[in-house]
Amino acid sequence: xxxxxxxxxxxxxxxxxxxxxxxxxxxxxxxxxxxxxxxxxxxxxxxxxxxxxxxxxxxxxxxxxxxxxxxxxxxxxxxxxxxxxxxxxxxxxxxxxxxxxxxxxxxxxxxxxxxxxxxxxxxxxxxxxxxxxxxxxxxxxxxxxxxxxxxxxxxxxxxxxxxxxxxxxxxxxxxxxxxxxxxxxxxxxxxxxxxxxxxxxxxxxxxxxxxxxxxxxxxxxxxxxxxxxxxxxxxxxxxxxxxxxxxxxxxxxxxxxxxxxxxxxxxxxxxxxxxxxxxxxxxxxxxxxxxxxxxxxxxxxxxxxxxxxxxxxxxxxxxxxxxxxxxxxxxxxxxxxxxxxxxxxxxxxxxxxxxxxxxxxxxxxxxxxxxxxxxxxxxxxxxxxxxxxxxxxxxxxxxxxxxxxxxxxxxxxxxxxxxxxxxxxxxxxxxxxxxxxxxxxxxxxxxxxxxxxxxxxxxxxxxxxxxxxxxxxxxxxxxxxxxxx
Amino acid sequence: xxxxxxxxxxxxxxxxxxxxxxxxxxxxxxxxxxxxxxxxxxxxxxxxxxxxxxxxxxxxxxxxxxxxxxxxxxxxxxxxxxxxxxxxxxxxxxxxxxxxxxxxxxxxxxxxxxxxxxxxxxxxxxxxxxxxxxxxxxxxxxxxxxxxxxxxxxxxxxxxxxxxxxxxxxxxxxxxxxxxxxxxxxxxxxxxxxxxxxxxxxxxxxxxxxxxxxxxxxxxxxxxxxxxxxxxxxxxxxxxxxxxxxxxxxxxxxxxxxxxxxxxxxxxxxxx
Ligand SMILES: Cc1cc2nc3c(=O)[nH]c(=O)nc-3n(C[C@H](O)[C@H](O)[C@H](O)COP(=O)(O)OP(=O)(O)OC[C@H]3O[C@@H](n4cnc5c(N)ncnc54)[C@H](O)[C@@H]3O)c2cc1C
Ligand SMILES: Cc1cc2nc3c(=O)[nH]c(=O)nc-3n(C[C@H](O)[C@H](O)[C@H](O)COP(=O)(O)OP(=O)(O)OC[C@H]3O[C@@H](n4cnc5c(N)ncnc54)[C@H](O)[C@@H]3O)c2cc1C
Ligand code: FES
Numbered sequence: 001x002x003x004x005x006x007x008x009x010x011x012x013x014x015x016x017x018x019x020x021x022x023x024x025x026x027x028x029x030x031x032x033x034x035x036x037x038x039x040x041x042x043x044x045x046x047x048x049x050x051x052x053x054x055x056x057x058x059x060x061x062x063x064x065x066x067x068x069x070x071x072x073x074x075x076x077x078x079x080x081x082x083x084x085x086x087x088x089x090x091x092x093x094x095x096x097x098x099x100x101x102x103x104x105x106x107x108x109x110x111x112x113x114x115x116x117x118x119x120x121x122x123x124x125x126x127x128x129x130x131x132x133x134x135x136x137x138x139x140x141x142x143x144x145x146x147x148x149x150x151x152x153x154x155x156x157x158x159x160x161x162x163x164x165x166x167x168x169x170x171x172x173x174x175x176x177x178x179x180x181x182x183x184x185x186x187x188x189x190x191x192x193x194x195x196x197x198x199x200x201x202x203x204x205x206x207x208x209x210x211x212x213x214x215x216x217x218x219x220x221x222x223x224x225x226x227x228x229x230x231x232x233x234x235x236x237x238x239x240x241x242x243x244x245x246x247x248x249x250x251x252x253x254x255x256x257x258x259x260x261x262x263x264x265x266x267x268x269x270x271x272x273x274x275x276x277x278x279x280x281x282x283x284x285x286x287x288x289x290x291x292x293x294x295x296x297x298x299x300x301x302x303x304x305x306x307x308x309x310x311x312x313x314x315x316x317x318x319x320x321x322x323x324x325x326x327x328x329x330x331x332x333x334x335x336x337x338x339x340x341x342x343x344x345x346x347x348x349x350x351x352x353x354x355x356x357x358x359x360x361x362x363x364x365x366x367x368x369x370x371x372x373x374x375x376x377x378x379x380x381x382x383x384x385x386x387x388x389x390x391x392x393x394x395x396x397x398x399x400x401x402x403x404x405x406x407x408x409x410x411x412x413x414x415x416x417x418x419x420x421x422x423x424x425x426x427x428x429x430x431x432x433x434x435x436x437x438x439x440x441x442x443x444x445x446x447x448x449x450x451x452x453x454x455x456x457x458x459x460x461x462x463x464x465x466x467x468x469x470x471x472x473x474x475x476x477x478x479x480x481x482x483x484x485x
Numbered sequence: 486x487x488x489x490x491x492x493x494x495x496x497x498x499x500x501x502x503x504x505x506x507x508x509x510x511x512x513x514x515x516x517x518x519x520x521x522x523x524x525x526x527x528x529x530x531x532x533x534x535x536x537x538x539x540x541x542x543x544x545x546x547x548x549x550x551x552x553x554x555x556x557x558x559x560x561x562x563x564x565x566x567x568x569x570x571x572x573x574x575x576x577x578x579x580x581x582x583x584x585x586x587x588x589x590x591x592x593x594x595x596x597x598x599x600x601x602x603x604x605x606x607x608x609x610x611x612x613x614x615x616x617x618x619x620x621x622x623x624x625x626x627x628x629x630x631x632x633x634x635x636x637x638x639x640x641x642x643x644x645x646x647x648x649x650x651x652x653x654x655x656x657x658x659x660x661x662x663x664x665x666x667x668x669x670x671x672x673x674x675x676x677x678x679x680x681x682x683x684x685x686x687x688x689x690x691x692x693x694x695x696x697x698x699x700x701x702x703x704x705x706x707x708x709x710x711x712x713x714x715x716x717x718x719x720x721x722x723x724x725x726x727x728x729x730x731x732x733x734x735x736x737x738x739x740x741x742x743x744x745x746x747x748x749x750x751x752x753x754x755x756x757x
Binding site: 183 | 523549553564566570
């Protein structure tokens with residue numbers, strides 16, 4: 001076979017999209033190992049060769065952090081893998097994560113010209129990003145960055161999710177003394193406690209956090225800012241010159257329907273935290289228990305709902321149903337997650353809305369009373385509004401229900417911090433270009449400013465904020481002798 | 486960390502945690518995790534020494550994690566301690582306050598009682614336990630109370646009867662401005678029922694199952710006056726007359742089977 005390198009443009013165009021090897025759905029739904037196994041080098045080179053290296057690459061525009069996609073793809077074809085990963089690292093610190101969880105189908109791959117032709121699929125950019133990042137990790141190739149001379153300036157980063165991790169890494173490279181404060185006993189944010197092992201191996205998250213430590217970043221877990229420390233205490237007593245707030249949007253929404261307090265009804269946050277962070281799937285080896293559930297109902301149809309559904313299957317559920325009040329087209333989850341969930345045996349009760357959780361005589365969940373919906377007129381967002389169908393009530397039998405209808409800003413920190421302006425949903429107001437908040441010396445980014453968004457947007461905001469913080473710290477000049485530490 | 490075993494099922498640990506001690510207020514709690522595999526367990530700070538930078542926890546061995554905690558020797562540490570969590574108790578001068586403690590609830594009650602005593606209230610304390618062997622902190626409580634009554638279920642010390650009997654006697658004979666009741670859920674339920682009849686405001690401290698203690702999981706939700714509240718941030722103290730106790734009792738048993746299994750496995754491991 002000719003090497004992709006030597007192929008003509010026409011030959012390149014005829015290569016079909018390379019599918020990543022995946023574990024078999026009926027086996028993988030019993031354990032937590034990662035579903036996708038990634039490309040081989042040959043598959044990666046073939047896939048990269050599908051890129052026609054167009055003059056005006058829209059994929060770069062579609063990428064929230066503007067990765068030079070055609071650039072790193074060409075390097076994969078040329079087998080310059082170290083250069084390729086170097087190129088990716090210029091724009092993102094967490095490619096192994098982004099390659100796996102970014103919604104490429106609405107970003108870079110949505111605008112790829114290769115996919116514009118009828119019957120053709122876009123280049124598998126996410127798969128290739130995952131490939132190159134995994135290659136670097138398994139070959140011990142590290143981001144060779146030069147750390148600038150110590151500036152003596154101290155920065156506190158609150159929260160260790162993708163936003164915080166990006167800020168911390170960027171500022172450490174610029175020579176600042178960075179400490180990350182994390183409320184949980186382990187760093188990683190949603191990547192650790194929310195997104196399950198089978199979609200994003202926790203080894204990857206740990207590896208990235210370790211990389212942060214190698215850059216000299218200090219990580220203080222078990223530190224709830226707003227309780228253990230206050231922002232003003234960090235600034236005025238402990239001598240931090242700037243603070244970045246990246247605490248995510250961690251407060252779970254509930255449905256506010258009767259019976260929600262029955263045992264057996266969980267928020268997705270609780271269920272996933274038990275399973276992922278506390279490793280309840282390995283109970284009683286690990287001490288934290290989880291109710292496995294035989295018949296499980298999931299309320300909602302986003303990424304979080306899919307993760308909860310597939311986790312429940314792996315914990316031994318006989319049946320798992322996604323209950324969603326609109327139709328399939330409106331499901332907010334990534335398509336690949338819906339596809340994977342369906343393959344593994346998750347069922348969908350669409351155009352269905354829950355009315356009440358019904359308890360057994362012992363006060364445990366026995367089922368959900370629901371009603372059927374139909375789609376009516378479009379709402380402000382342009383999505384057709386679901387309206388109940390008269391006399392369509394029916395009962396869904398279940399012993400476990402997981403509510404995955406979104407999260408909002410947690411007021412724990414913002415309630416006790418003076419001078420931080422919030423918007424009407426309780427998110428911190430921050431300049432979209434710099435992340436600067438209304439409070440002196442304080443920046444913010446990620447889900448706490450955007451509402452529940454994505455990993456890549458959180459990282460992008462983190463990078464902008466890091467640049468703005470760096471500029472500010474430089475403007476302070478060299479650390480004066482009579483300044484406090 | 487210092488340990489002294491007051492009674493074989495009630496344990497006191499003093500833990501070095503200067504930053505938590507610096508910020509701690511009466512009524513707040515910490516979450517502890519013994520080791521890598523451990524569960525996150527909430528316990529109230531029964532005492533705080535800001536100078537020494539230590540906090541004190543007092544707990545009853547009721548299952549795997551508290552048993553594991555009790556095996557930690559002096560000098561060994563908990564892998565994780567986080568806090569202070571929860572809203573502090575609102576303490577002010579109100580007049581006469583009756584503090585009712587049951588079992589290890591007394592440990593939770595102690596800093597609150599002291600706070601009320603120091604704020605200039607007339608403090609009457611009632612301590613209840615199964616028997617004299619289960620009574621804790623008698624002297625410390627007496628030191629911050631103007632009057633103290635003891636009740637035991639078996640009559641081995643003090644009044645032979647429940648705390649509600651002693652409380653009723655007080656309510657019948659004098660004006661009480663507030664009752665604070667902390668102990669087993671049924672005790673708080675019956676105290677609240679009684680004080681409602683007398684129209685006396687009552688604070689209770691709830692102990693639902695928790696994970697994060699920061700409001701991100703909703704596992705600790707309790708029903709207060711028909712509304713859902715998160716005990717870890719909105720509480721743990723609530724208006725006793727508004728609490729749905731039966732719901733709380735129900736939610737506390739969610740993992741009964743798993744908890745038994747966890748402790749059994751612990752004993753099996755020890756036998757190997
Ligand atoms: C189950 C699930 C699946 C998802 N799937 C995807 C996906 O496939 N693709 C995608 O792009 N996005 C996905 N998302 C969304 C994505 O994970 C978030 O948008 C992203 O993690 C936000 O990053 P962040 O840094 O703003 O905050 P987070 O990742 O939420 O991290 C915030 C951190 O701050 C800590 N913290 C909170 N309060 C405090 C405090 N007071 N003091 C100290 N620390 C504090 C938290 O413990 C946490 O570790 C998913 C989310 C969930 C929950
Ligand atoms: C805010 C708060 C303050 C508390 N303060 C004290 C205290 O000062 N002294 C004291 O002795 N106890 C206190 N408790 C109760 C204590 O947390 C539980 O006894 C402990 O978690 C039991 O764990 P275990 O593994 O030993 O027992 P398990 O066998 O796991 O459980 C025994 C019982 O404890 C409860 N429980 C189990 N796991 C948790 C959890 N993660 N969170 C809360 N409750 C749980 C359940 O009702 C269960 O039935 C407090 C609880 C809360 C919520
Ligand atoms: S313990 Fe998780 S919200 Fe209260």
